[in-house]
Amino acid sequence: MLDARDLPDGQLLSADVCIVGAGAAGISMALEFAGSGLEVLLLESGGAGHEKPTQALYEGGVADERQHSPLHRYRERRLGGSTTIWGGRCVPFDDIDFQARTWMPHSGWPFGRGELLPYYVRANQLCEAGTFAYGAAESLGSGARPMIGGFQSTLFSADGIERFSCPTDFGRRYADQLRAARNICVLLHANVTALRLDPAGTRVDGATVRTLTGKSLGVRAGHFVLATGGLETVRLLLASRDVHRNGIGNQYDVVGRYYMCHMAGTIGTLTFARPETVWHGYDVSVEGIYCRRRLALTAAAQQQLQAGNFIARLHHPRITDPGHRTGLLSLLYLAKAFIPYEYAKRLHDGQGGGLLQVLAHVGNVLRDPFGTAAFLLHWLRYRTLPRRKFPSIIIKSRADRYSLDFHAEQWPNPASRVTLGSGHDALGMPKLHVDWRYTAGDVVTVQRAVAALAAELRRCGVGQLDYDPATVESEMTRYGAYGGHHIGTTRMGGDPRSSVVDSDCRVHGVDNLFIASSSVFPTSSQANPTLTIIALALRLAAHLKKLDARERSAQFVAPPPTQARERVVRTRDLVHS
Numbered sequence: 001m002l003d004a005r006d007l008p009d010g011q012l013l014s015a016d017v018c019i020v021g022a023g024a025a026g027i028s029m030a031l032e033f034a035g036s037g038l039e040v041l042l043l044e045s046g047g048a049g050h051e052k053p054t055q056a057l058y059e060g061g062v063a064d065e066r067q068h069s070p071l072h073r074y075r076e077r078r079l080g081g082s083t084t085i086w087g088g089r090c091v092p093f094d095d096i097d098f099q100a101r102t103w104m105p106h107s108g109w110p111f112g113r114g115e116l117l118p119y120y121v122r123a124n125q126l127c128e129a130g131t132f133a134y135g136a137a138e139s140l141g142s143g144a145r146p147m148i149g150g151f152q153s154t155l156f157s158a159d160g161i162e163r164f165s166c167p168t169d170f171g172r173r174y175a176d177q178l179r180a181a182r183n184i185c186v187l188l189h190a191n192v193t194a195l196r197l198d199p200a201g202t203r204v205d206g207a208t209v210r211t212l213t214g215k216s217l218g219v220r221a222g223h224f225v226l227a228t229g230g231l232e233t234v235r236l237l238l239a240s241r242d243v244h245r246n247g248i249g250n251q252y253d254v255v256g257r258y259y260m261c262h263m264a265g266t267i268g269t270l271t272f273a274r275p276e277t278v279w280h281g282y283d284v285s286v287e288g289i290y291c292r293r294r295l296a297l298t299a300a301a302q303q304q305l306q307a308g309n310f311i312a313r314l315h316h317p318r319i320t321d322p323g324h325r326t327g328l329l330s331l332l333y334l335a336k337a338f339i340p341y342e343y344a345k346r347l348h349d350g351q352g353g354g355l356l357q358v359l360a361h362v363g364n365v366l367r368d369p370f371g372t373a374a375f376l377l378h379w380l381r382y383r384t385l386p387r388r389k390f391p392s393i394i395i396k397s398r399a400d401r402y403s404l405d406f407h408a409e410q411w412p413n414p415a416s417r418v419t420l421g422s423g424h425d426a427l428g429m430p431k432l433h434v435d436w437r438y439t440a441g442d443v444v445t446v447q448r449a450v451a452a453l454a455a456e457l458r459r460c461g462v463g464q465l466d467y468d469p470a471t472v473e474s475e476m477t478r479y480g481a482y483g484g485h486h487i488g489t490t491r492m493g494g495d496p497r498s499s500v501v502d503s504d505c506r507v508h509g510v511d512n513l514f515i516a517s518s519s520v521f522p523t524s525s526q527a528n529p530t531l532t533i534i535a536l537a538l539r540l541a542a543h544l545k546k547l548d549a550r551e552r553s554a555q556f557v558a559p560p561p562t563q564a565r566e567r568v569v570r571t572r573d574l575v576h577s
């Protein structure tokens, strides 16, 4: 593990495979190459920790600040990438997510879920989320209890779980394994600012690397993989314009389009006929992994309702309203300034907190000192101290009331877009501009799914969901696009007019350029993206390994510019020196 700032200015490096970005995708891929005989260079912009000047390279513009967070939020530019702050929720995509759905324009992947299954197993291991099992019975064994006693529905399944990673910080967790691999060189503080194509524009000839200390390096490799996340990948492709004026892979103006996050929010008040039969907290799987139950809209119901994918969990009442009279929720409200932006944002609804409101929250805390103290002890014991952390705050409402916390698929929309904006960063790269948009399909998904759930709870006689259907759209957009999930901007498909990469994640028309990121997902599912990002990255590693090593060396056509030939350093020499 080296630092680009320590290398001589102008140094040229070479490798068989150059991976740009050491987040979940880049690190998972690199680990797959360990001991493979291929020389791998993993270029990472950041260092081991959060550094302000490096993080500032992520700054950019957004079309509507109420709809999308600033671009340097909800992603981390450092070794480990955004897994240094992620929540660790692991969920695979469902069968239906891969299918072309007649009611959802632009849906359909080039392959089905079966293609990813072997890689999901390993992805689960890398996330330290235990066995690849997502049914309650198989995961929880005899400890499995019904989520809502007496709830039997063909529209919603209550049998699925989500699993939780430690949450694993991929940088910290796998640094030693990367160091131990003699064929892998991790270069920190190495910012790729452009890819250079050959004159025909069909191969990447090299990458330009710059450091914030003013050094410039060059990299040549048989294959390049962009693992820079769903937004930054767009920036690199669009900013590399030496041969194609519109950027790489962008001959049909598709790069940056179809930008999706997830539609998420909380809505309504849920009460149950027999509260003692309801379980909304965490379970622990037979191997000791935290798991949580969820209500999932079935594939048949999605078809019937012409809706996207949708899940919901039982949640605590809205924090900002002191009417919940729960000391702990009020404590969270008052402690906002101490909670990281990414986690505080959805705890608070942006509504003004006047002095009276603050006093009411203080009153709640003072009225409930034992409850609050008990929670703080629990948090210290199960969240702060252990490596495997209790995933989130779970509060049992005293009045047995819940709200519904939903997470829904966003429909692909070519008008939802990431482009190059105005201004440049400290390395001279154009900044990004994000214009995230949702569609009527997204509103329909949440409206119909929530209405169906309310009807099913009533029909089974187990509970009641009270909500105002007129507020669905405002609730699902209250906090804007769901942060940290950057999907679809270099989507996968067979036709370059509507996609950027092929089914091998190779950029159309560029022989040796691949993408490992949620940017290649054609659709977003209800699931959080990281498990699928990793599964796809592992599949790509297997694909590259299968390619004939000799052919790769031949393609490398090593001759760098003659005047600099003596300064080219192969990755193995860097590692061994």
Ligand SMILES: Cc1cc2nc3c(=O)[nH]c(=O)nc-3n(C[C@H](O)[C@H](O)[C@H](O)COP(=O)(O)OP(=O)(O)OC[C@H]3O[C@@H](n4cnc5c(N)ncnc54)[C@H](O)[C@@H]3O)c2cc1C
Pocket (backbone or CB within 6 Å): 020, 021, 022, 023, 024, 025, 026, 043, 044, 045, 046, 073, 074, 075, 076, 077, 078, 079, 080, 081, 082, 083, 085, 086, 087, 088, 089, 090, 091, 190, 191, 192, 193, 227, 228, 229, 230, 232, 236, 342, 343, 483, 484, 485, 516, 517, 518, 528, 529, 530, 531, 533
């Ligand atoms: C607060 C938060 C909570 C989350 N919780 C969950 C969750 O519970 N479950 C889930 O599935 N997902 C979650 N996510 C999303 C998850 O973190 C991402 O899906 C995942 O980290 C993406 O991995 P990646 O490797 O594609 O990108 P990243 O992790 O973003 O890594 C990209 C890497 O590329 C580097 N890089 C960028 N540009 C360059 C460049 N030009 N040159 C060199 N290097 C570069 C970056 O420094 C970074 O290390 C969460 C995200 C956030 C922010």
